[in-house]
Amino acid sequence: MELAKRVSTLTPSSTLAITAKAKELKEQGHDVIGLGAGEPDFNTPQYIIDAAVRSMEEGHTKYTPSGGLPKLKEAIIEKFKQDQGLTYTAKEIFVGTGAKHVLYTLFQALLNEGDEVIIPSPYWVSYPEQVKLAGGEPVFVEGKESNDFKLTPAQLEPVLTDRTKAIIINSPSNPTGSLYTQEELAALGEVCLKHNVLIISDEIYEKLVYDGAKHTSVAEISPQLKENTVVINGVSKSHSMTGWRIGYAAGPEALIQAMTNLASHSTSNPTTSAQYGAIAAYTEDDGSVEKMRVAFEERLHTIYDKLVAIPGVSCVKPKGAFYLFPNVEEAAALTGHETVDDFVKVLLEEEKVALVPGSGFGAPDNVRLSYATSLELLEAAIDRIFRFVEAKRSK
Structure with a gap:
């Protein structure tokens, strides 16, 4: 074969x-x-487990909309308001079976053959593979260890071409644990806006920051950057729900709709009970x-x-x-x-x-x-x- x-x-x-x-x-x-x-x-915290079990006992065991339950989207929208001061509509939210699947769906919806995606290294192992699976070409730019492995505008601008479609920013980072400051993100964002390069902001480790450090989403810096950014997040790391497979994207409506259409022909929808668990994760808190x-x-x-x-x-x-x-x-x-x-x-x-x-x-x-x-x-x-x-x- x-x-x-x-x-x-x-x-x-x-x-x-x-x-x-x-x-x-x-x-x-x-x-x-x-x-x-x-x-x-x-x-996983007990209150989340209880919510998922309760959802099944109440008969919530059927298909849901491909892009996620409306109640879960509402909870995600409220989370963005509370944490980043960002306002999204339900049409700008896509829920998938884990942040990895959300990223995969994003690249499938975004990239054409030969499109380039800037990937700062060190990088999470699945970024380049997913780009290649979508017909794109990963372009690696080394984040220097002397700069906490973070990319600078001076490194980014020279590698941009007329085929550059997007850049991935992962903060906090897997594998380095590095965290971009608001000033660093703003400077990179300025270059991306200048060259019409979409920012894919992977924020899955957002809640895990230390020593009084503050996580900043590039989307919260300005309205222009919000329109030019797709935020990727989920409950896997923050709420210890890796096996539940619930992640989401927030971004431009046309792209989110394309991702939703793709999911309708692949996963149908994220697991129903896991979505109810995620609703609890974002609407309840036991510390x-x-x-x-x-x-x-x-x-x-x-x-x-x-x-x-x-x-x-x-x-x-x-x-x-x-x-x-x-x-x-x-x-x-x-x-x-x-x-x-x-x-x-x-x-x-x-x-x-x-x-x-x-x-x-x-x-x-x-x-x-x-x-x-x-x-x-x-x-x-x-x-x-x-x-x-x-x-x-x-x-």
Whole structure:
């Protein structure tokens, strides 16, 4: 059987690959600490679970509109008003089966063959693959580690061409945890408006910011930028609802309608009970979201200093999300490994610590370490990495 060309170019997810290898070792009886997780380690808050169960008991088990329940759209619209001071209509909101599916649908609705999308690196692994699946061409621009991995207008403007359709801004970022300031977003936005480049603002980690930092959406900076931006968000990270698969987009009505039409021929609609859970997430509050944020912040502060004390390891301290993205190029060299990928592979084999190589994120000198796991396991993992580096470099 000959497969479609579009799937032959896909790069397997590095996160899923390392997770699979760690799981295999666990099943063999090894004490593996996996730090590849891209999801909170807390259960979904009980009030959300109760709302979903109640919806099923009340008979809400049928199809819904393709773009999401009206009540959920109302809750999302109110969330934007409260958090960003933004006003959207129901026709400017699309609800999909997770933010990943929303992004996929967006690219399918937006891109024509050969259209270019600017993707700052390091980047979330699915951005370039989804662009390619829609016939577009990813254009990578390196966010310098010296600038907290963030893109500048001076870097952006020279790479824009007459084929540039959009730019992706992910703040807070997966994998770096970097957070753009309002001033930085405004400067990038000015370039995008000048060249008629759509901004795709991925804000899925919006609620997970630390040390008093403030998340800013590029759409809230000016009416012009709002009209030129599609905001991507969801309840997966903020409310620990990764498996529920509810994400959404807010943006220009024509684009949102096109995405809704596409969804009507693919998923039909997001899972009905999950939508009712998301309504509860945005209309009720038992303090769980803030408790999770505080727990992540505590973990970050506890393990950061221990991580950078490892020989050959340096790390920009993140302001959001739940990832550390240390540069371990020197540590790899100290331990006799030619590449960071080799370092990660042997670390898993010998110390049973699973990290995600930065090569999958466009940053081959780095690794991604998720602190969405218990403090006890995080500290044990850092101790093992330290032991691994010390033992190897002393030989």
